[in-house]
Amino acid sequence: MQLAFIGLGTMGRPMVEHILAADIQTRCSRIKPVSEYLLERGAVAASSPAEAARDADIVILMLPDTPDVEAVLFGPDGVAETLTEGSLVIDMSSISPVATKEFARRIKDMGAGYLDAPVSGGDVGARAASLSIMAGGSEADFERALPVLKLMGKNITRVGDVGAGQVCKVANQVIVGLTIEAVSEAFLLAERAGADVAKVRDALMGGFAQSRILEVHGQRMIDGAFEPGFAMRLHRKDLNIAHDVARSLDFSLPNTASTIQLMNAGLSQGLADKDHSALLSVLRNISPGGNAAS
Incomplete structure (x- = not known):
């Protein structure tokens, strides 16, 4: 061959x-x-x-x-x-x-x-x-x-x-992107409330919130290891494809749209070529201050 x-x-x-x-x-x-x-x-x-x-x-x-x-x-x-x-x-x-x-x-x-x-x-x-x-x-x-x-x-x-593979991949990217955003929000909540984020992740991995995203990207977030991986700019591209498909068929993907906006913010913050798990950094940057609860 x-x-x-x-x-x-x-x-x-x-x-x-x-x-x-x-x-x-x-x-x-x-x-x-x-x-x-x-x-x-x-x-x-x-x-x-x-x-x-x-x-x-x-x-x-x-x-x-x-x-x-x-x-x-x-x-x-x-x-x-x-x-x-x-x-x-x-x-x-x-x-x-x-x-x-x-x-x-x-x-x-x-x-x-x-x-x-x-x-x-x-x-x-x-x-x-x-x-x-x-x-x-x-x-x-x-x-x-x-x-x-x-x-x-x-x-x-x-x-x-032909084309069904790409539709499936776009659906996959919606799930992955929105799950990364959910884990990022959960981690931001934990750290601003003064909890040990690593221990929070360990606890969540034993419950219904466990996922491959929480396992792999959750650890990236804890370590601050944002070298890709899969670059945020590429994930934004995939979510834009999902948004374009939805628009062409006249239906709404509201949480996909909001995650695109967060990734837009990430690109404006210089995170385009960082791993998509750097969405946590985006949330930190748009939520300045907020000292941990005592």
């Missing part, structure tokens, strides 16, 4: 590591200094997405946003210039479901398959190969992709046709 992987960010790098460990020949586009160690593990450098995709059986994208995916697929030196008929594009980015359907249509018109397969689990899941992968596409394309997806994830589900 010849595979191309485009998008060597915080998530993409460990995902490629798992693919290389399975002895799959992999070409990677635009390798920066932080990614050069992948060459020592067997990756082949490509100067452009077009070069990476040339003769590839499977092309995987792991990019920040919808315009990035469009540019890599259809821009100058893009994947579409060299995509082989019968190959399969797997977009593991988190982007607009509407745009995904259009991208898939254009790729299918070229005689290739298309699967949208966004992930959840953050950098921790990427490193552990335990990502949740939610896929949209035909049954045949999903089955073809499954052996490669299993190298990167554990909970792998075909949700429906």
Whole structure:
């Protein structure tokens, strides 16, 4: 198998590591200094997405946003210039479901398959190969992709046709974002009231409030360890996608909207590239003073 992987960010790098460990020949586009160690593990450098995709059986994208995916697929030196008929594009980015359907249509018109397969689990899941992968596409394309997806994830589900994976990911991001906001409010309450936040977290982990967010991001908040992870600016992008879908279908997501506004405040405070768990810092900054209760 010849595979191309485009998008060597915080998530993409460990995902490629798992693919290389399975002895799959992999070409990677635009390798920066932080990614050069992948060459020592067997990756082949490509100067452009077009070069990476040339003769590839499977092309995987792991990019920040919808315009990035469009540019890599259809821009100058893009994947579409060299995509082989019968190959399969797997977009593991988190982007607009509407745009995904259009991208898939254009790729299918070229005689290739298309699967949208966004992930959840953050950098921790990427490193552990335990990502949740939610896929949209035909049954045949999903089955073809499954052996490669299993190298990167554990909970792998075909949700429906093309675009359904992105809808599922947006729903996931709503739950994650609002839960981070809830944990942040709870921790701010505890610290302003003079409680030991670490002990509060330990107590909550034994009750009905326990969650993966409280476990992982709650510890990040206690430690002040806000290096991403998953950057706040990217989570805001995902929540904006949810908001746009709701607006296009004429319904309301009021708590999603309020969390977007908090993340807007975070970006104005210089937290764009901090982990989304830094939402606690946002709440602290907009709630100055408030000495702990005696």
